[in-house]
Amino acid sequence: MREYKVNRDPNKSTVPSKEQIDKHKDFATLSHKYEKLTKRPKKPLYKDPKLFIALVVIVIVAYLITEVIDKDNDKQKDKQEQKDEQSNAETSGGTGCAMCKEKERPKYDPDDIEKKSRFD
């Protein structure tokens, strides 16, 4: 927020003097800040012991996470397979139903019989 105020004193200036402004002028500090912000670090990340340990920890944690996820997926797959097997066994378990037996009976084509008899 800005609030204006009128300076009615003719002897008092509203702006700082040249000396006051020059006090804030410092190109060396500016260059240093610029270097700090833009230059790449002299030491590569993997050569810094602390950063190296941090990188190793990150890699290990990532590996463990993927392992846990893989195991979970395997377990779920196993469960699914077991369920599928169970349901298959139930459907082919011979309930004695005439309709089901009808479905189970292999279908044959009259043309196939003709072909067979020709070869015979």
Added chain:
Amino acid sequence: MKFDKPNIEINDSEQIAKAKKNRDAFGPLYEKYFERVFLYIFKKLGDEDTTGDVCQLVFLKAMMNIQKYEDRGVPFGAWLFRIASNEVNMYYRKSSKTHVVEIEESGLINMMGEMEVSGDKAHEIELQEKLIKVLNAIKPEHAELIDLRFFQSMSFKEIAEIYDISEANAKMKTYRLLEKIKKDWF
């Protein structure tokens, strides 16, 4: 506050080309524009130390983005003022305290003259105080335009270069704003 002299522009473009290759060549540009940018920011913030910090930040950003600067008729000074304006607005957004900015009475008198308002001495101070209240209440982007024209004494050409608009557009915007202020004022 002039930054449109042709001989200065030639030197600027040479210096900018050098600074794009070698950042140490930014030094002369810094020396040349520091005072103007400092005063520009000071007139918006009103505090010397804060102005110093914001001014350094402006030049740091200019140094980092000098590759992006293309001389398409916009003077380097106007480009710097644009960065400064953004930084000041950002500072205001972050800061919660109110900054008191002292302005010259002459700026207000000039503004009143543009609005064709005048009165006797005693009445004039009262009018000015009322005008200050209106100025404190207007939107920041509108206040900026008034600030540039009347308190930073910039020409319409310079304002147009900062906002990247035509001179006629800058003039129109200012006069429309003055009309609005006049309505709120009375």
